[in-house]
Amino acid sequence: MKKLSRIYVAGHTGLVGSAFLRRLKKDGFENILCPSHEQLDLTDRVAVERFFSDHKPEYVVLAAGKVGGIVANQTFPADFITTNLAIELNVLQVAHKFDVQKLVFFASSCMYPRICDQPMQESALLTGLPEPTSMAYAISKLAGLQMCLAYNQQYSYKRFIPVIPNSIYGPNDDFDPRSAHVLSSLIMKLHRAKVIGAASVALWGSGAPRREFIHADDIADACLFLLHTDVSLELPLNIGSGMDISIKDLAGIIANVIDYQGRIEWDTSKPDGAPRKLLDSQRMRHLGWSPSRNFEGGLKETYRWYLQHQS
Numbered sequence: 001m002k003k004l005s006r007i008y009v010a011g012h013t014g015l016v017g018s019a020f021l022r023r024l025k026k027d028g029f030e031n032i033l034c035p036s037h038e039q040l041d042l043t044d045r046v047a048v049e050r051f052f053s054d055h056k057p058e059y060v061v062l063a064a065g066k067v068g069g070i071v072a073n074q075t076f077p078a079d080f081i082t083t084n085l086a087i088e089l090n091v092l093q094v095a096h097k098f099d100v101q102k103l104v105f106f107a108s109s110c111m112y113p114r115i116c117d118q119p120m121q122e123s124a125l126l127t128g129l130p131e132p133t134s135m136a137y138a139i140s141k142l143a144g145l146q147m148c149l150a151y152n153q154q155y156s157y158k159r160f161i162p163v164i165p166n167s168i169y170g171p172n173d174d175f176d177p178r179s180a181h182v183l184s185s186l187i188m189k190l191h192r193a194k195v196i197g198a199a200s201v202a203l204w205g206s207g208a209p210r211r212e213f214i215h216a217d218d219i220a221d222a223c224l225f226l227l228h229t230d231v232s233l234e235l236p237l238n239i240g241s242g243m244d245i246s247i248k249d250l251a252g253i254i255a256n257v258i259d260y261q262g263r264i265e266w267d268t269s270k271p272d273g274a275p276r277k278l279l280d281s282q283r284m285r286h287l288g289w290s291p292s293r294n295f296e297g298g299l300k301e302t303y304r305w306y307l308q309h310q311s
Helices: 015-026 045-055 070-075 077-097 132-154 182-196 216-228 247-258 282-287 295-308
Strands: 007-010 059-062 102-106 160-165 167-169 200-204 210-215 237-239 244-246 263-267
Touching: 007 015, 015 167, 015 216, 045 077, 059 077, 070 077, 070 132, 077 102, 077 132, 102 132, 102 216, 132 160, 160 216, 167 182, 167 216, 167 295, 182 200, 182 247, 182 295, 210 216, 210 247, 210 295, 216 237, 216 282, 237 282, 244 247, 247 263, 247 295
Parallel strands: 007 059, 059 102, 102 160, 160 237, 167 210, 200 263
Antiparallel strands: 210 244
């Protein structure tokens, strides 16, 4: 990419999109396209085609989509699958039509089988059923990934680059109680318990599942690396930190960051989700990329952002 390349960041107000925006501006890119949802509804095919026709983006970061935690996935599965499928279908078809040079598509570790050898290699996709609590979302992401591969195969190019990040965190995370993922949800609950002086706080599940977390800025770095690189490896590519942690240990670390002194109790009547999700990201590392953010430092940064943006 050149500094004046037209780069469309879809979902620029979200966790990953905002990280891309920060990095692109830091690197001196001057022609960044980031219309708001009111200006461009990606589920509207006519609007998407008009936008690409008018602005002719050369590179696309497709970070837009409907995401959420266990509660949101269980409550609104139809919304998750239809919204994400509509966005993927519209953006990928139109990007191909207008000869976008490269597009990064964000798939999800939810696509992997619920019971899967760890760390999970890309070859394990479609070898078993995903976690039931996020099935609709997982299927929509599998469809988007396969659309990228299908276009690449049919038209003999590697313009569409599907990546599979693990649980992403950082500034501008989703702290809406109705849709937050586990890390941001724990920050909210433990902060609230500290503020009201609660002697204890009850958290969902057993605390035993293990998750891998990666900072949004590391994701932006990895994907910009891919946009600058001729990728010869088979797609998709996992992007993870290489380390996982139990939810129970994560809660303890967050409690220390927040300075919550009360007891943490576990409500085992609530679902745990998949028992473990650790990605094998060796193929990305062999290309020359590796994460650089310290986990506890990233948690402190995320908590500071939350304190500044609670409203």
